[in-house]
Amino acid sequence: MSEGSPIRALIWSVAVGLGLLAWPWLLAWLQRRRPEWLTGVQVVDLPALRAGLDRPGSVRSGTLVAWLGLVTVAAVMPAARGLLGADLDAGLLWVITLAVLAVSGSAGLVPRWTASGLMTLTLCILPIVVRSASLNLADVAIAQQGGAGNWFLIRDPFILMAALVYLLAAAALWPRPSTTDAPGAQLVLDAAVRAGLPLVLAHLFTVVFLGGWWAFAPFLDGAALVNTGLKTLAVMVVLVALRRRSDWTDSEHLIWLLPLAALICAVGGAIWMTLTGAAW
Amino acid sequence: MTPGPFEAIAPGAASQLGALLASVAGAVLMAGLVRGGLWWMHRGRDAAASSPTAPAPARSAPVRRFLGAILLLALVLPTAVAVRQLWPHPDLGPRLVITWLVILLLPTAAWLLIRGGGPSGRPRS
Numbered sequence: 001m002s003e004g005s006p007i008r009a010l011i012w013s014v015a016v017g018l019g020l021l022a023w024p025w026l027l028a029w030l031q032r033r034r035p036e037w038l039t040g041v042q043v044v045d046l047p048a049l050r051a052g053l054d055r056p057g058s059v060r061s062g063t064l065v066a067w068l069g070l071v072t073v074a075a076v077m078p079a080a081r082g083l084l085g086a087d088l089d090a091g092l093l094w095v096i097t098l099a100v101l102a103v104s105g106s107a108g109l110v111p112r113w114t115a116s117g118l119m120t121l122t123l124c125i126l127p128i129v130v131r132s133a134s135l136n137l138a139d140v141a142i143a144q145q146g147g148a149g150n151w152f153l154i155r156d157p158f159i160l161m162a163a164l165v166y167l168l169a170a171a172a173l174w175p176r177p178s179t180t181d182a183p184g185a186q187l188v189l190d191a192a193v194r195a196g197l198p199l200v201l202a203h204l205f206t207v208v209f210l211g212g213w214w215a216f217a218p219f220l221d222g223a224a225l226v227n228t229g230l231k232t233l234a235v236m237v238v239l240v241a242l243r244r245r246s247d248w249t250d251s252e253h254l255i256w257l258l259p260l261a262a263l264i265c266a267v268g269g270a271i272w273m274t275l276t277g278a279a280w
Numbered sequence: 281m282t283p284g285p286f287e288a289i290a291p292g293a294a295s296q297l298g299a300l301l302a303s304v305a306g307a308v309l310m311a312g313l314v315r316g317g318l319w320w321m322h323r324g325r326d327a328a329a330s331s332p333t334a335p336a337p338a339r340s341a342p343v344r345r346f347l348g349a350i351l352l353l354a355l356v357l358p359t360a361v362a363v364r365q366l367w368p369h370p371d372l373g374p375r376l377v378i379t380w381l382v383i384l385l386l387p388t389a390a391w392l393l394i395r396g397g398g399p400s401g402r403p404r405s
Contacts, residue, residue: 005295006302013306021310056322064311071307076300085306086299089292094300184318189311 012085013075020071021188024195025049040244041174044191057183066105066193069098074200078138080213080224091137092129095204096122102200106175106193113172116255120169121201123262124162127269128152128208131159141212148216153209156276158269163209165261167235170201171242172254202235203228210235 028046031038073095075085088094099121103114129135131152132143144151152159175194182190206212210231213224220227 006298009299009302010306010309013303014310017307017310021314053318053321056318059311059315067311068304068307071310072300072303075303075306085303086296088296088300184322185315188314188318 009075009085012083013071016074016085017071020074020192020196020199023199024191027195038240040246041240044195045177049187049191052182052187053184055183055187057186059185059189062105063186063190063193064105066102067189069100069102069105070193070196070200073098073102074196074203076137077200077203077207078141078212079203079228081138081142083213083225084138087138088136090135092125092135092140095137096125099200102193102197103173106197113255116259117169117173120258120262121166123259123266124166124169125208126266127156127159127162127273130270131155131273137207137212141207141214144211145214145218145221147214147218148211151209151211151214156269156272158265158272159209162262162265162269163205165258165265166205166209167238167242168254169258169262170198170205171239172258173201174198174239174243198239199232199236202239203232205235206231 024044025046027038028044028049031044032046072085076088076091076094076098078084078087096118100118103118128140132140134140134143140152148154153163154160175197177194206228213221213228215221215223215227
């Protein structure tokens with residue numbers, strides 16, 4: 001059974017929190033330097049962020065709950081072998097539970113889309129749980145070592161479909177831009193949650209479908225953090241590209257289509273694994 | 281696998297849950313640092329010049345009930361997971377996953393069916 005160190009978890013979650021606080025500023029800077037890259041996906045505005053720092057005030061409880069959920073999710077996901085806050089045996093279950101808190105507390109999402117998106121993401125991860133026979137995120141990543149051929153993304157067609165549905169659901173869950181007249185602390189944490197949610201979903205996709213910290217070729221496995229970072233960044237680029245296709249991600253039909261597609265992938269994946277003898 | 285007697289405490293489970301709580305504490309610490317840091321920047325200013333936190337956008341009663349139910353599940357189930365993780369059972373994993381999916385899917389499906397014909401309510405910038 002995995003062990004956990006509270007001191008390591010505290011240090012790692014503080015580091016992750018700092019990263020999530022800096023992320024919207026980086027996005028806002030990129031938005032100003034290269035506006036054509038992020039057209040249609042803005043969640044933060046740099047002048048508004050700077051102006052907001054001058055306004056005193058407190059943080060809304062919903063934003064605080066969303067922040068706690070988001071940082072904890074990011075902290076329990078492995079960035080490399082042993083490089084995570086808490087190595088939990090039921091890690092995926094905790095991640096989904098905390099994601100519910102993070103998404104529910106965020107003011108950037110509508111409840112119907114929230115429910116549909118969370119259900120879709122859960123169902124898309126279900127075939128992975130069956131194939132890896134574990135809820136531990138590190139075990140899920142370790143089961144994909146040995147090069148790109150072992151990544152779950154290409155293990156069977158239903159997991160590939162589940163991955164595509166996951167990406168569409170994550171793009172549909174992209175938060176709306178934050179209000180710019182909030183006080184400083186509220187604005188900072190709210191911007192971090194809105195900008196950080198797609199990043200955390202991209203990292204989860206990397207761990208679950210793309211082998212986590214394992215490289216596409218085994219001789220590159222030593223650069224674990226670089227592998228994780230590059231893959232997460234690549235998934236973010238895909239999410240931004242999908243989000244810019246608002247005719248796909250804003251369709252009302254997705255509210256029921258995405259969970260249905262994910263359910264088909266989950267059931268189909270289970271049947272495929274049973275027939276090929278790859279699971280149970 | 282035949283179920284055997286429960287162990288008093290699963291090895292490693294207590295430290296895992298302690299690490300999870302420490303992660304939450306780290307998030308609380310960062311939120312506190314942000315709030316405290318900005319308070320330090322604004323100290324000494326005229327209190328009348330401070331802007332109160334704008335109220336959260338009003339939600340309808342069904343939406344509030346739904347969010348409340350989801351949040352309750354999100355808080356109750358991890359507690360159950362933590363308790364069961366401390367006292368392990370051979371069928372813990374599959375039963376919890378299936379139970380969680382049923383608990384999460386049924387109200388969500390009911391909500392989608394009830395609200396499926398309503399307006400989108402999702403403005404985009």
